[in-house]
Amino acid sequence: MVERTASELAGLLARGAVTAEALTASCLQAIRQRDAAVRAFVHVDENGALEQARAVDAKRKRGAALGPLAGLPVAVKDVLCTAGQPTTCASKILQNFVPPYDAHVVTKLKQADAVILGKTNLDEFAMGSSTENSAYQVTRNPWDLERIPGGSSGGSAVAVAACEAPLALGTDTGGSVRLPASLCGIVGLKPTYGRVSRYGLIAYGSSLDQVGPFGHDVRDVALLLETIAGHDPRDSTCADRPVPAYTQTLEEPVKPLTLGVAREFFAAGLDGEVDMAVRAALKVYESLGAKLVDVSLPHTPYAIATYYLVATAEASSNLARYDGVHFGHRAATFSNLIDMTCRSRGEGFGAEVKRRIMLGTYALSSGYIDAYYLKALKVRRLIKNDFDEAFSKCDAIIGPTAPTPAFKIGEKVEDPLAMYLSDIYTISANLAGIAAISIPCGFSKSGLPIGLQILAAPFAEEKLLRIARMHEKETGWHSHRPKFS
Amino acid sequence: MSLSQDQVRWVAHLARLELTDAEFDIMTRQLGAILDYVNQLQQVNTDGIAPLAHPLDIQNVFRADEPAPSLPVDAALANAPERRDNFYSVPAVLE
Numbered sequence: 001m002v003e004r005t006a007s008e009l010a011g012l013l014a015r016g017a018v019t020a021e022a023l024t025a026s027c028l029q030a031i032r033q034r035d036a037a038v039r040a041f042v043h044v045d046e047n048g049a050l051e052q053a054r055a056v057d058a059k060r061k062r063g064a065a066l067g068p069l070a071g072l073p074v075a076v077k078d079v080l081c082t083a084g085q086p087t088t089c090a091s092k093i094l095q096n097f098v099p100p101y102d103a104h105v106v107t108k109l110k111q112a113d114a115v116i117l118g119k120t121n122l123d124e125f126a127m128g129s130s131t132e133n134s135a136y137q138v139t140r141n142p143w144d145l146e147r148i149p150g151g152s153s154g155g156s157a158v159a160v161a162a163c164e165a166p167l168a169l170g171t172d173t174g175g176s177v178r179l180p181a182s183l184c185g186i187v188g189l190k191p192t193y194g195r196v197s198r199y200g201l202i203a204y205g206s207s208l209d210q211v212g213p214f215g216h217d218v219r220d221v222a223l224l225l226e227t228i229a230g231h232d233p234r235d236s237t238c239a240d241r242p243v244p245a246y247t248q249t250l251e252e253p254v255k256p257l258t259l260g261v262a263r264e265f266f267a268a269g270l271d272g273e274v275d276m277a278v279r280a281a282l283k284v285y286e287s288l289g290a291k292l293v294d295v296s297l298p299h300t301p302y303a304i305a306t307y308y309l310v311a312t313a314e315a316s317s318n319l320a321r322y323d324g325v326h327f328g329h330r331a332a333t334f335s336n337l338i339d340m341t342c343r344s345r346g347e348g349f350g351a352e353v354k355r356r357i358m359l360g361t362y363a364l365s366s367g368y369i370d371a372y373y374l375k376a377l378k379v380r381r382l383i384k385n386d387f388d389e390a391f392s393k394c395d396a397i398i399g400p401t402a403p404t405p406a407f408k409i410g411e412k413v414e415d416p417l418a419m420y421l422s423d424i425y426t427i428s429a430n431l432a433g434i435a436a437i438s439i440p441c442g443f444s445k446s447g448l449p450i451g452l453q454i455l456a457a458p459f460a461e462e463k464l465l466r467i468a469r470m471h472e473k474e475t476g477w478h479s480h481r482p483k484f485s
Numbered sequence: 486m487s488l489s490q491d492q493v494r495w496v497a498h499l500a501r502l503e504l505t506d507a508e509f510d511i512m513t514r515q516l517g518a519i520l521d522y523v524n525q526l527q528q529v530n531t532d533g534i535a536p537l538a539h540p541l542d543i544q545n546v547f548r549a550d551e552p553a554p555s556l557p558v559d560a561a562l563a564n565a566p567e568r569r570d571n572f573y574s575v576p577a578v579l580e
Binding site for chain 1: 493496497499500501502503504505508511512515516518519520522523524525526527529531534535536537538539540541543545546548556560561563564565566567573575576577578
């Protein structure tokens with residue numbers, strides 16, 4: 001049962017073929033059986049989940065109105081606040097933090113009658129591309145336990161890929177939903193900046209962060225997006241625009257369809273098997289009547305450099321709140337107030353977080369802000385202009401999500417720059433604020449999933465999901481599941 | 486571009502981060518390599534280009550100034566490393 005999609009499970013629940021309690025118990029059992037190997041969860045709320053499930057069953061029994069996710073278990077990345085439940089950001093500095101309120105998206109899940117299973121592992125403060133930067137555990141790719149799942153939302157991607165949860169929420173600042181979706185063989189979407197409220201999402205790069213859904217197929221992702229999107233006055237960057245009923249139009253192919261192919265997305269360093277799988281996907285779209293046009297995104301080669309200045313500058317400011325005063329770790333011994341803050345932060349943050357705080361502080365410091373931070377913001381505009389220009393010629397841009405399939409655990413931990421290059425194809429969507437999705441498009445010869453990235457203009461999620469569904473329906477790559485003994 | 490240990494120490498001070506000597510060594514080397522990489526941005530002509538701090542074309546968002554319930558004091562202080570009465574407790578600021 002746990003291998004089914006959320007939409008299939010919703011059908012079973014509605015028909016009374018299964019109860020929410022039984023489904024939740026099955027997911028909890030899958031977690032007990034598999035999570036010792038994959039380590040997707042940092043916190044499982046067994047009793048709370050079963051209690052929520054029983055409440056949904058009771059509501060259904062008495063004929064009360066039910067939300068769109070009624071009885072469906074969901075895993076939540078541990079960077080999203082859950083009232084009364086630990087929220088650690090996979091950092092030692094927040095080891096004992098229990099938020100007093102729910103993130104907006106968590107409130108939305110509860111209002112939709114979803115069952116929250118627990119919190120999933122991530123790179124500390126969502127800074128990383130492999131989920132190896134967690135202070136607590138290394139999450140493993142269910143297709144090959146020696147390999148990374150991608151990051152930073154690796155725990156959420158693995159919870160879905162390993163069939164521990166049919167749905168999960170991640171966050172995407174530079175590719176942190178799409179990259180693990182690609183490497184784990186599932187669907188993951190980064191919404192347009194402002195489509196989903198960031199209230200209660202613990203901030204990393206505030207002008208880049210978005211909450212995004214994971215699922216086995218495009219329909220599940222559409223269902224979850226439709227649930228979490230929409231205006232929230234508590235996030236002033238959250239757009240006040242209606243949310244389309246994405247699941248209602250999903251099966252309508254986009255016709256005529258023009259897809260942009262950018263040379264810059266097939267750059268040096270692209271793995272041969274990934275290249276072949278993506279080109280096969282282009283052929284699939286052509287066979288469905290799509291017209292392929294060349295588009296140019298000339299500033300793409302500068303996206304990583306731009307991102308690692310903008311994101312780290314924002315991070316250095318956002319993470320100033322961990323001062324050993326209001327919440328989080330405080331050092332046991334210190335000589336004065338400033339020393340207390342310095343020591344608490346030195347003890348509480350991991351290596352990658354320290355590196356990014358340092359880089360961001362330097363980029364913002366007197367004498368360097370023009371050459372680094374402001375220069376990066378100017379190049380950021382050029383990157384956005386490239387996309388505006390490209391989208392005037394096509395409905396969506398198509399290419400690989402990641403330059404290679406999943407790499408080995410430990411392979412890039414000593415070389416931060418090599419790790420940063422994993423995000424080469426995902427990062428520009430965050431800088432430009434556009435919508436993008438990763439869907440499965442094949443496997444390498446050694447059995448590792450390959451992802452196809454489709455990017456669309458701001459607030460074009462409805463069209464993006466329909467385009468993604470056209471490929472999925474034709475190929476069926478989404479129906480593969482990893483094997484567990 | 487190489488950074489001196491003194492520069493790295495100054496940045497760590499600005500960032501309020503205590504680093505061990507071993508961390509300073511690694512950080513000096515790694516930040517230098519990352520700065521070498523990001524220096525490629527200097528090749529891009531950005532004359533006349535306005536900085537883009539934010540992808541959405543939105544201005545200030547206003548709301549009515551109406552009183553509403555806020556977080557109760559005990560909830561706000563529940564995660565404090567140290568509290569005294571209804572306050573966060575810190576070491577002496579003035580010595």
